[in-house]
Amino acid sequence: MKNIWLLLPCSLLLFSCGNKPAATTTTIDTIPVKIMPLQKQGSAISITASGQFTTDDEVYLSFKTNGIISNILVKEGDPVRKGQLLATLNLTEIDAQVQKEQLAFDKAQRDYQRIQRLYNDSVATLEQLENSKTVMDQVRQQLNTAQFNRSYSSIHATQDGYVLHKLVNSGQMVNAGTTVLQTNGASSTHWILRVGVSDREWAQVKIGDKATIEIPGQANDTLPGTVTRKSEGVDAQSGTFLIDVQLSGNKPAAIAAGMFGRCYIQSAASNSNTTWSIPYAALLDGNGSNGFVFITNDHKTAQKIPVTIAGVEKDNVLINSGMEQAGALIISGSAYLKDQSPIRIIP
Structure with missing residues (x-):
């Protein structure tokens, strides 16, 4: 009996030593990503806008005094010569x-x-x-x-051109200053495409920017143009800012006043407003002008940073702030990343 009790502690000790749990280690998987180097650049911004063809010298003609209209001698679309009698009052x-x-x-x-x-x-x-x-x-x-x-109880054409609108008829009573006819100098002046843009696009466009203009129904026929004027206030009717794009060269036969057209304005960013052009896939949680991207400076750790969106191109997004200190942009694998996630660069 005495020998049995001596063996029990030893067996318990052996059992305890043989079942000691091994120490656990936690490992964090590195995520394979692709990157692209970042270089601040003055990327060209392409802005698409639609508007109406017109001229820069449209005139609204009216009588100086009240009276009853005696004759209106022209119709809409008629060509007119400078000094030609267009309408008279009963005198x-x-x-x-x-x-x-x-x-x-x-x-x-x-x-x-x-x-x-x-x-x-x-x-x-x-x-x-x-x-x-x-x-x-x-x-x-x-x-x-x-x-x-x-x-001034009769109306004469102020220049060679065309009658765009006839707003009253013979026999009507009109007050002084009431518009009777609208004319332009289309036969000798420059044609423009007047388009409406957002406030952000208005700020990006500069006078002198080049544009390509499409004529409706003639998709393969484009015309060069130049931005010649930017409105200094919002248009009350459309709620947009108006920009005039002047056509280069003579008026094409296919254009008439009031016809719709489309233009693509190439606006070069200035040195004080340079941008980064990044792929769509690299932008996360885009909301209006804000979003996030992942960058890396040590090629070992991902950082999530907020950025400001300046605009969009056909295949890329334009960023104008937030990436000043970034060395490289992560362009794939972003969906699996968190801030400070370890990464592994793959070709």
């Missing part, structure tokens, strides 16, 4: 006003001449002579005003 009332002012001036002139003779005979005073002359001058100016209004 009965206007001629009567001119005649009234003429009679008043004639009377004032006679009165002044009579006072002048009396003054020469020392009958009238100098004050009476001066007052008479003042009245005559006032009436003369009233006559000039009436004659001026009479001359």
Whole structure:
């Protein structure tokens, strides 16, 4: 019995030593990724916009005075020559006003001449002579005003071109300044494509940027153009900012005022607004102008950083801030990464 009890502790000790658990080690898998080197550049931004063809000298013609329209001598689409008579008012009332002012001036002139003779005979005073002359001058100016209004009771073409719109008809009563006809100088001036863009696109486009213009129904026929004007305020009707793209060369026969067209503006970023062009697949959680990308500076660890989106191209996204300190961009494997994930570069 005594020997049995001596053996028990030893067997328990052997059992405990033989079943001691092994130490566990935790390993973190490295994720294979592809990268591309980053270099800040002034990438060209392509902006697509649609608008209407027009000219830069459209004129809205109207009468200087109120009246009833007597004749409108042109129709929409008619060619016109500079100085050509386009429309007239009924002149009965206007001629009567001119005649009234003429009679008043004639009377004032006679009165002044009579006072002048009396003054020469020392009958009238100098004050009476001066007052008479003042009245005559006032009436003369009233006559000039009436004659001026009479001359603008008819509408003449201001330049060679075409009638775009006829807004009233003969027999209508119109107020002074009411638009009667709209014309342009299409036969001798430059044509433009007026397009609407967003505020971000407006800021990217510069005067002088080159553009390619497509004519509707003629997909294979494109025209060169240049940005010549940027509006300084939003258009109330469309809610966009207007940009004028002037066509180079002569007007094509296929273009008419009001026709829709499309243009592709190539806007080169300035040195103060340079960008990075990255693949779509590298951008994560894009939301408006914000998003995230993964970069690496040591080729061992991935970093998740926020970026600002400047625009889009056909195959790439343009980033204008957030990547100033980045050495390389991770372009594949991003879906499996977290911030500070270990990575392994693959070809």
